[in-house]
Amino acid sequence: MRNRVTRRQFLDHSGKVAALAAGVSLAARTRRAPAADAADKFTIALIGCGGMGRYKLNNFMETGQCRVAAVCDVDPANAEMAVKQVVDKLGAAPEVVKDYRKVIDRKDIDLVIIATPDHWHAAPMMLACQAGKDVYCEKPCCHNILEGRAMKEAAARYKRIVQVGTHQRSMPHIQAAREFVQAGKLGVVSMTNTYTYGNNAPDGLGHEPDGDPPAGADYDMWLGPAPKRPFNRRRWHSSWRWYFDYGCGMVGDWNVHLQDIIMWTMGVTAPVAVSASGGHLVLTDDRDTPDVMQAVYEFPAAAQAPKGFVQTYTMRKTSGKPWSAGGYGMDFHGTNGMLHMTRGDWKLEADRVDWEKPDSPFRTEGFERRADGADGAAHLDHVKDFLASVVSRKPPIASIDQHYHTVVACHLANVSLKVGRKIFWDADKVMCFTDRELRTPDAQANALLGREYRKGYELPAV
Ligand SMILES: NC(=O)c1ccc[n+]([C@@H]2O[C@H](COP(=O)([O-])OP(=O)(O)OC[C@H]3O[C@@H](n4cnc5c(N)ncnc54)[C@H](O)[C@@H]3O)[C@@H](O)[C@H]2O)c1
Numbered sequence: 001m002r003n004r005v006t007r008r009q010f011l012d013h014s015g016k017v018a019a020l021a022a023g024v025s026l027a028a029r030t031r032r033a034p035a036a037d038a039a040d041k042f043t044i045a046l047i048g049c050g051g052m053g054r055y056k057l058n059n060f061m062e063t064g065q066c067r068v069a070a071v072c073d074v075d076p077a078n079a080e081m082a083v084k085q086v087v088d089k090l091g092a093a094p095e096v097v098k099d100y101r102k103v104i105d106r107k108d109i110d111l112v113i114i115a116t117p118d119h120w121h122a123a124p125m126m127l128a129c130q131a132g133k134d135v136y137c138e139k140p141c142c143h144n145i146l147e148g149r150a151m152k153e154a155a156a157r158y159k160r161i162v163q164v165g166t167h168q169r170s171m172p173h174i175q176a177a178r179e180f181v182q183a184g185k186l187g188v189v190s191m192t193n194t195y196t197y198g199n200n201a202p203d204g205l206g207h208e209p210d211g212d213p214p215a216g217a218d219y220d221m222w223l224g225p226a227p228k229r230p231f232n233r234r235r236w237h238s239s240w241r242w243y244f245d246y247g248c249g250m251v252g253d254w255n256v257h258l259q260d261i262i263m264w265t266m267g268v269t270a271p272v273a274v275s276a277s278g279g280h281l282v283l284t285d286d287r288d289t290p291d292v293m294q295a296v297y298e299f300p301a302a303a304q305a306p307k308g309f310v311q312t313y314t315m316r317k318t319s320g321k322p323w324s325a326g327g328y329g330m331d332f333h334g335t336n337g338m339l340h341m342t343r344g345d346w347k348l349e350a351d352r353v354d355w356e357k358p359d360s361p362f363r364t365e366g367f368e369r370r371a372d373g374a375d376g377a378a379h380l381d382h383v384k385d386f387l388a389s390v391v392s393r394k395p396p397i398a399s400i401d402q403h404y405h406t407v408v409a410c411h412l413a414n415v416s417l418k419v420g421r422k423i424f425w426d427a428d429k430v431m432c433f434t435d436r437e438l439r440t441p442d443a444q445a446n447a448l449l450g451r452e453y454r455k456g457y458e459l460p461a462v
Contacts, residue, residue, distance in 0.1 A: 042387065044111045045070040045094070045103045047124050049082035050237055052138055053115030056165070057082055059383040060113065060136075061089045066387075070095040072103050074218040075237070098218055100124045104131050111136065111390065115165075118253075119143045119246040120224050123460055125162070126154040130462040134161040134390050136383065140252045140407045141400055143225075146450035147459065148411075149430060152404045154462050163386035163396040164403035166260045168343065170382040173371035177339060177346040178265040181304060186334025187353075189304045192266065192311045193331040194258035196250055199320035204283030204291065205234045205242060225457040234285065242287035244414075249289025250315045251276075252410040258330045260398075260406040261341065262311055265332070266304065269405040270427035271297040271311070273436065276417040282318040291317040295413035304334070313413065337362050343375045415448045 044066045046057045050073075060066045068086045071094050073079035079096050087093050097103060103112060104127045112128045114121055114137045121137055128135050135155075141164045142148035155162040168174055181189065210230035213219035219231050226245040229235075241247035251259075263269070278293030297311040320327060332339040337351040346369050350362035382398070389396035408427070415432065416423045423445045424433040432445035453459060 042066045042110050042390070043069045043108050044113065045072065045106070045109045046082060046113045046115065047072045047100045047103055048114060048116030048120070048138075049073040049075075049078040050115065050117075052165075053113065054078075054082050054085055055379065056113050056115055056136065056138070056383070057085060058089070059380045061086070062380055063384055063387060066111075067092070068094045069109050070097055070103050070106065072097045072100050074098055074221045075214060076216045077214060078237070098221065101127070104128055104133070109133060114138060117222075117240045117246045118248060119226050119240075120222075122147045122151055123224075123457070125151050126460050126462045129154040129158040129160040129162070130460075132158065132160075134386075136163050136165065136386050137400070138165040139403070140248060140256045140410060141403050142407060142411075143246070143248065144449060144451050145408050145411045145415075145430065148404050148407050150459055152400050155400050157462070159393075161386070161389045161393065161396060162400040163382070163389065164398045164400055165382065166257055166398045166403060166406070167375075167378045167382035168257050168261055169264065169397045170378040170385055171343065171371065171374045173346055173369055173374060174261060174341060174343075176369070177341050178261070181265050181332055181334075181339060182267070184304060185336065186304065186332055186339055187336035188306065189266065189302075189332055189334045190309050191333040192262045192309060193314070193333075194255055194262060194311070194329070195314040195322070196254045196258070196328045197314075197316050197320050197322055198327060200291070200317045201282055201319075202284055204285035204317065205239050205287060206285060208233050223454070225451065225453040225459075227452075227454060242285075242289050244288050247289070248411060248414055249293075250317070251293060251295060251313060251413045252407065254328065255313050255315065256406060256410050258328065259311075259313065259409055260403070261330050262332075263299075263406050263409065264402070266299065266302045266309065268299045268302050271299050271409055271412065271425055272308075273298040273422055273424050274409070274412040274416045275422035276413040278315070278417060289414075290315070290417065293413070293417065295416070297409065297413075343378075344372055345370050411449075415445050418448055419445045 042065055044060055046053050049071050071079050071082040083093055083096060111134045114124050114135060118140055122142055125135050125137050142151055210232045213231040235243050241253045274297050276293060276295040278290040280287060280290055281292050283291045293315040295313040299311055300308050326342055330341045336353045338349045340347050348362055348367040353362050354360060385397045412425060423442055424436055424438060426438050432442040434440045434442045
């Protein structure tokens, strides 16, 4: 924990702040005081009990600071697996609900974990903020840019702590590599690259006819804001991310982690231009997100890039072998050399620097720092960072404010891909333009910044 404010002090304070911000009566916002024998425990709930939700639930329980009051899923089979985890670890069974609004309504719940598919983050997150709860929301925080802005505003309005699940920020070796770049040791950085490769050819998700949803599952609620369509397993648990109705393809799913470290390290908040090429070129499945993509970003001047820099994202689901390094990574190219990062290491290659000098950071060509096991440790540390912020009321390491910058950059690549041209971005106006001078709004691109919400599942007005 970052300081020694007691749980009771924090609840008293944050309850008042949220109440004032929301303009509602204090009584309506005052939560039950924690029981004396559990004064340092957080009462939490999980919304979305799939693969990641259950993984995160374990992290929260592992901290020893949380009691689990409820788990929520539209599919009882996944909810039951979460219940078993809780019973195995903590002994007491949580309440099981299908409708997340029942979680929001429970006054005793302090924190919610949101690990639904991307199209179902915004509404629960915003309503949880309004109800005075802090939120750990999985990445990418939003299905589209306007949703992300509304979520960021809800967190600010109700003064809630919102951590997004870009846990790479909690990896010590990535923090060290970031410091290396920020200290100017790479020289002037002109280009950064992120990449994710895999080979799912020829069939990708495969082929399966439409059918019936699993018994007991509330498929209509699962669809939520997305268009109504017959049930198909390829669009259901886990593989929904390859359809724009629910997810945002690889650039928002995986690259959001990588893009986040590039922008955090370089200290930039928005690209000035984005151009993406690609499509569904090889796999025979019916995904509508690309299986091949190249996005090129232009970023403005930054501390280590006085005249700006170029960032590329390269994605293939059709050919998994890179010439060097692994199947994903982040590279920074500077006048002194190159820095390569993954979740397991970072390494340097000197370029025109006197790396023989004893004090040179490039002294050993191919300098490498291993960080095996960093991924699992960082998931837990990311949760601990969130809980510390909940107490201190200081922003967490991956606050929604910061994540918003990254997720916008990811979504813009999809916008450019869909309109088939380079777009210029005005982050203040949250608008795309067709020209660098930002004179002519790009109506077609701007129409893609939000989505159409199915009736009854509109974004809540909070
Ligand atoms: N941080 C990471 O490294 C990481 C890794 C994987 C996934 N994720 C993110 O976690 C989230 C979940 O991904 P996943 O792979 O676990 O997906 P998943 O499909 O396995 O799980 C999602 C769960 O949410 C449930 N759900 C859907 N709509 C709901 C609703 N309205 N109310 C309650 N439950 C609902 C589904 O039934 C399912 O059980 C996504 O946003 C994903 O991007 C993050």
